[in-house]
Amino acid sequence: MEVLEQGIGKLFTDPDADKAREFFRKKSRRMENKLMTLKDAIAKYVHDGDYLAIGGFGAIRTPIAACHEIVRQGRKKLAFCGHTSTHDFQILAAGKCFNRVDIAYIIGLEARGLSAVARKYMESGEVEVTEWTNYCLSARMKAAAMGVSFVPIRNIMGTDTFKYSGAKKIKCPFTGQYYVLMPALYPDVSVIHVHEADIYGNSRIRGITISDLDLARASKHLIITAERIVSTETFRNEPTYTSIPFYLADAVCEVPFGSYPGNMPYEYFSDEEHLREWLHTEKDAEAFEQFLEENIYSCETHFDYIRKNGGIEKMWKLRAKELMVNNDTE
């Protein structure tokens, strides 16, 4: 197959399927207890220079507690997968944790506006970027999950998104139609927030899965953060509902409200007031430094952060908002 055109963007990961197989050959398949604290999981599996991907999408089911912990532990020089990455991107940009980004959607918080800090960092020239689209990144994860080094898709041709990507254009040997090849994306480590997990890493996701089923399978190491730890019987009784099987996971952390201030489907809605506070405070460098100290650096766990932002009462209100019930008795 002849390459007709190719993007000038750099690949931050190796798409080689045999090298990935060699890695997965050595990955444990034991059904063993992987419960640990989030602090230990980040310390053990997220290293400076790693390629990191975050599950969820646009502050929905994103592992925010894990992002805080990565910033707290001062990880640097990560490569990052910006697949509609909103509040998670904002947090990691505040910590200047990454210096390479595969971009589909960054900086913005969708209808809420743009992050001033993330934007400034991306305009500084300190971050190396390669352009993609959301579907490109999904397809790249899908290729890795399939155990192949690329998949062909039909978008981005003729655009600058292709020019600045790491994709290649070819002609189909069957039909003569053109395709762009998406190189497999095998992240060194991913964090996915789920509704329920057991101590081995079997996990259930409710609501949209976005690209997380492929991401879980594509990742060399996978940290699961869960709203709740449940018994393995829960999975064995209803195996239809398992989203992620245990052998994909390296660590399991119980982090209730782990997506706060984002939205966790069927559990709690996003805290729009607090997200606005983030966007607003970012505009004043000194105030933002204090804000980060208060909300991230001085917190030991996600519970501390939640306590500082309205505690269980706030969570209760966000739960009512999520379920669209009125719990206002005042």
Add this chain to the structure above:
Amino acid sequence: MADYSAMEMMICSAARELEDGSTVGVGTGAPCAAAMLAQKTGSPNLTIMFEAGGIAPLLPEMPISVGDSRTTWKAVMASGMCEIMETACRGMLDYTFLGGAQIDMYGNLNSTRIGDDHQKPKVRFPGSGGANDFGSFAWRMMVMTPQDAKRFVERVSYITTPGWLEGGNSRAKSGLPLNAGPYKIITNMAVMDFEPESKRMRIISINHGYSEKDVLDNCGFELLKAPKISETSPPADEELRILRDEVDPLKLVIGR
């Protein structure tokens, strides 16, 4: 005639474009309002899809994110990105609405950057997200945007999402799926389509209160004109009532 804002006008125009029984991929804001209004007026069997995976929700209110819980409220399926984009690539997504910081005469969109140094741009925007995907695959891509000469430029400085590329048959030659592309551009001043041969943007109707000169003066390139330019039908009282009372009672979009 009823009193209405430019945003309400655009939403009503857009809603009328969505044929009953079709599918539409939407983002947050005005496009979502247009799709919801269409469902409550002429197109009750319009299926709304969100790129993150929500299929056919009964939207109880405006979503904040294209993946938030409202996008699957009483939906028929909570799927994922590949499900939606593969459906679009197979040819089952009829419409989408997109936007950008810049749009050119062929409907190409820029939502990535201003300035030539890609690694150190003068202004960095969020990027494609799912826009290039929907714009590549949906049969008919539409844009709802306020119109001014800074946004409507001769050539976008960066093509994030394909319009008709260089015009003519350049899009077909690029390898993108055939016969799909920009369809209508709906602004506060007018509605534009694309001349079938050159694929250049042209005026087809002008909104009440604006002149042809207004439309031309607020565009950074030479707009073509359809053989007959009409006045865009203004919003009907019933459309406005539904939009204000049922679609966006909190004025999240129409209040802008």
